[in-house]
Amino acid sequence: MIKLVIGFVLIFSLSACASGLKTEKSDNSKTGSQVNVFDIENASFYDDTETFKYYWGANFKTDQLFNTKLNCRITALNNQGKEILTVQGLHNVVNDGVTVPYDKYGWRGGMPITTKDKFKAIDSFDVSCTKAFNQ
Numbered sequence: 001m002i003k004l005v006i007g008f009v010l011i012f013s014l015s016a017c018a019s020g021l022k023t024e025k026s027d028n029s030k031t032g033s034q035v036n037v038f039d040i041e042n043a044s045f046y047d048d049t050e051t052f053k054y055y056w057g058a059n060f061k062t063d064q065l066f067n068t069k070l071n072c073r074i075t076a077l078n079n080q081g082k083e084i085l086t087v088q089g090l091h092n093v094v095n096d097g098v099t100v101p102y103d104k105y106g107w108r109g110g111m112p113i114t115t116k117d118k119f120k121a122i123d124s125f126d127v128s129c130t131k132a133f134n135q
Contacts, residue, residue, distance in 0.1 A: 032130050033130060034128070035062050035063060035064050035129050035130065035131065036062060036063040037060050037061070037062055037072075037127045037128065037129055038060070038062075038063075039059075039060060040059075040060045040124075040125050041059045041060070042122065043056075043058055043059045043111070044056040044057060044076075044111075044119060046119070053113045054113060054114050054115065055112065055113055055114075056076055056085055056111065056119060057074060057087070057111045057112065058074050058125040059098070060125075060127050061096065061097035061098055062099055062129055063097060064097065064131075065093065066093055066095070067093060067094075068092070068093040068131070069090060069091075069092055069131070069132035070090065070091045070099065070129040070130065070131060071088070071090055071091075071129065071130050071131075071132045072088065072089065072090075072091045072099065072127060072128065072129040073086065073087075073088040073127070073129075074086070074087050074088070074125060074127050075125065075127070076118075076122045076124075077122075077123055077124045077126060078122070078123050079121075079123040083126075084121050084122065085112070085118055085122070087112050090102055090132055091129065099129070
């Protein structure tokens with residue numbers, strides 16, 4: 001599990017460091033306001049050293065300021081655009097708009113687990129986020 005957490009931190013660190021993208025910050029100050037999501041990347045992986053399980057999820061950025069709390073829905077789609085997996089939870093914006101989960105699917109619980117068939121069927125992601133509460 002330590003390797004999983006270290007890998008997760010490394011992925012987010014590399015995403016934050018590699019970003020040279022400048023974005024305008026949207027002024028969505030109300031709870032439930034939709035925010036812009038971009039740079040969606042597949043973060044799914046198979047752990048062949050400790051748990052031997054298939055983890056799935058996506059890394060993505062938003063146009064929100066540091067420490068903004070978001071409620072995000074991440075949906076994995078197959079190559080026909082059909083939903084195969086969905087998770088919803090709270091995320092926190094860190095450096096350069098990179099988001100990290102901080103609820104039961106976050107640092108304490110790891111990424112959601114799926115079957116080999118669903119894991120292999122993931123083709124793309126649909127990610128939507130809203131402001132979690134007034135800040």
